[in-house]
Amino acid sequence: MKIRKPLKIKELTVNIADITFDQNDLGRPDLQCARQELAVAILQTFLAPTDHKDWYRLYREPPDKAEIEKRLAPVNKYFALLDPEGPAFMQDLTLEGGEPKPIASLLIDTPGGKTLKDNLDHFVKRGGYSAVCHRCCMIMLYALQSYAPSGGVGHRTGLRGGGPLTTLVEPPEVGATDWQKLWINVLPQSSLQDAYGREYAGTEPGDWTRILPWLQPTRTSERKGSEWYPADIHALHLLWAMPRRIRLDAETLKAGECQSCGCHSEQLITQYKTKNYGNNYDDSCLHPLSPYRTDKKGLRYAIKGKEGGLTYQDWLGISMQNQTPEAEGVSPALVVRDYATKADDYFQQAAFKASLWCFGFDMDNMKARSFYCQRFPLIHLDEVQLDDFHSVVETWLRAAFSAQNALRTYVKEAWFRYAKSVKGTLSQVSAHFWQQTDTAFFAKVAELAEQISRDGAAQSLNVAWWKLLQHHCLKQFDQWALDGPAQDKDMKRIVGAKNKLIKTLNSDKNLKTIKGDRDGQDIPKGV
Incomplete structure (x- = not known):
């Protein structure tokens, strides 16, 4: 009888080129939006153009999937999901022990322990998403690390705070391709250097440990003085910030259908372990995909989703700059400000046709009330x-x-x-x-x-x-x-x-x- 060798866990590596081409329904708007943000982060980190001229050339003449796979091949190893012997995507490199959690707990709106104990999970029920495929798990991990609210003592919020608002530009052309919808949100290296100065460095192989935090031990935050400040961080690290200490459990895999996308997999992920006191990011770290508000003390905070969603009272600040007393000090995301330069040079005939895609959770402290996904016009004038x-x-x-x-x-x-x-x-x-x-x-x-x-x-x-x-x-x-x-x-x-x-x-x-x-x-x- 032929004995089948067990599948090696390290084979569970996602081909990250697939993320930029994958348009399958994930069943949830927050995951759909997180996938778009993850795809932008991949392109920004590994394929960023030199300047706006280089950016526009690739906007009009995009590389095919084979070329993208070739360019991403040297870094694809950093996106393993289950590697007991080394780094794993968005997971603590040296985590030992930890509290076991069902995989559904990666979702921000999953009922917590007290809610379940008190039988109060009326609208978001327990038991869903008990097993997910590696692709969906990757996006769930990215969403939690990017949008994480407070999760109790020492369970850190995301770099932008809990439930941040993300703003992405949508192209002005009718019938824009999926590539163009992503690429229009990629910043040239020259724009990053102008915005972040010395904090933005190169992307040589030696830089990956500074950019991808799961390649180095977590700077645990039990004590004061452990915060990450802008001077400590490569600008591209901002796209991959990792406040939660998580390790997927390789011992509880099972075969079946993914409860997110419905695909069949022999290695569905069902559980992870977590500890508190992960990377603690200071509020002065400015994420390029979020608008910020500056308070009277000069402190800047990422704008969050809010009850009822955004309205036109929010539009001017997140798309241009709003100095009304009710919204003093609101400035658009860097990616939105960079579009103004792109529009000057390349989209003058379509100045009123681009739009702003805004999404984020409305959080009540640790509880997710809603996830909002809205679009506004993006007007460009001289x-x-x-x-x-x-x-x-x-x-x-x-x-x-x-x-x-x-x-x-x-x-x-x-x-x-x-x-x-x-x-x-x-x-x-x-x-x-x-x-x-x-x-x-x-x-x-x-x-x-x-x-x-x-x-x-x-x-x-x-x-x-x-x-x-x-x-x-x-x-x-x-x-x-x-x-x-x-x-x-x-x-x-x-x-x-x-x-x-x-x-x-x-x-x-x-x-x-x-x-x-x-x-x-x-x-x-x-x-």
């Missing part, structure tokens, strides 16, 4: 036009903030006899306002971008935006005031609150800025 455009849009946003504040305030007065003593922010009113005015806002933004150089265009559009805000506020007030939980439906109180709303919409300084010379007391019919 420097002179951009200043004027930016100034006008900021006045629109200030006016919109004032309008939604007034709406929320007077809906509360319409509902409650003693509104000031009622707790709660009526966030549902604000969320509905932003959702209902979203389409109108971007329609006006498109008009502004096309007409910005025409005399009088901004003034005309300002008045149009003021009318739209008036219309939506009054319409939404009527809906909320009459259909909401108003105490005793006191019509005198409701009418009084509406009159206050009308007055505020006409007298608020931010709204007066855009309404021009109109006295505003008489709301035009049909507006």
Whole structure:
């Protein structure tokens, strides 16, 4: 009888070229997005062009898969998933012992131990994703290490904090290829050097231990002073940051169908081990794919996903630069800022057609409430036009903030006899306002971008935006005031609150800025 030799565990190495060409459904939006980010990281790290001219040549004449496989072959060994004798992708090199966890715990929204004990896993059930193939496991590992929230004492968050917002550029051409959708987010080496200075070094074989953290022992963080600072890190390390101490379990493999993508595998991964106090990254490490906010003390923080998702109030900061008081100090991701250079040189005829793909978890501390994936227009103008455009849009946003504040305030007065003593922010009113005015806002933004150089265009559009805000506020007030939980439906109180709303919409300084010379007391019919 022929005896079959056991499959060597080290054969479980992913061909990383496949990641850049693989478009199979992974069953979850967070994994789909993480795969896109992982593919960008691979191209950025191992195939980065020298300058923008080199970048554009490869954008138009992409290498085929065979050429990419050839170029990635020397580093493919670093992406082994199960290698008991050496480095393994996104895993602690020297981990001993550790707490065993089911493989589903790599997913950020998997119920934790207390949730399971209290039988509170109502919406995300236990038992799913109990066995996954090596490809899906690689993406799950990358997603956890990149987006990791706090996981308890010593279980570190990702380099950008828990649930960071990632922003990727989508090409302006209709029918852009999968390669172009990835490559447009790859930065030339010259851009990295300008952004990171001495922190960005070469990518010679001797640099891989500085770039890929699983090739060296973890700098454990039981004590203060163990943080990673920008001066300690190769710029490309930022794409591969590894805060969690994890080692996949090679003793619990099994054959069957992957519960993520459905493929059959003889070596499905079912379990891993983990310890706390992994690499601890300082907040000053700036990831090239995320926008950041600078606080009054000058400290920078990656913008996170938020409840209800992003709205147009967030758009200006993550796509250009927003200096409105409500979003002071927001700056776009480096990859978005670099697109402005690319657009100047190569996409002038399609300046208004690119888009911004934004995704991230909305986290409540350690709990994932939702994963949001949204797209916004990405507008590119020349420097002179951009200043004027930016100034006008900021006045629109200030006016919109004032309008939604007034709406929320007077809906509360319409509902409650003693509104000031009622707790709660009526966030549902604000969320509905932003959702209902979203389409109108971007329609006006498109008009502004096309007409910005025409005399009088901004003034005309300002008045149009003021009318739209008036219309939506009054319409939404009527809906909320009459259909909401108003105490005793006191019509005198409701009418009084509406009159206050009308007055505020006409007298608020931010709204007066855009309404021009109109006295505003008489709301035009049909507006």
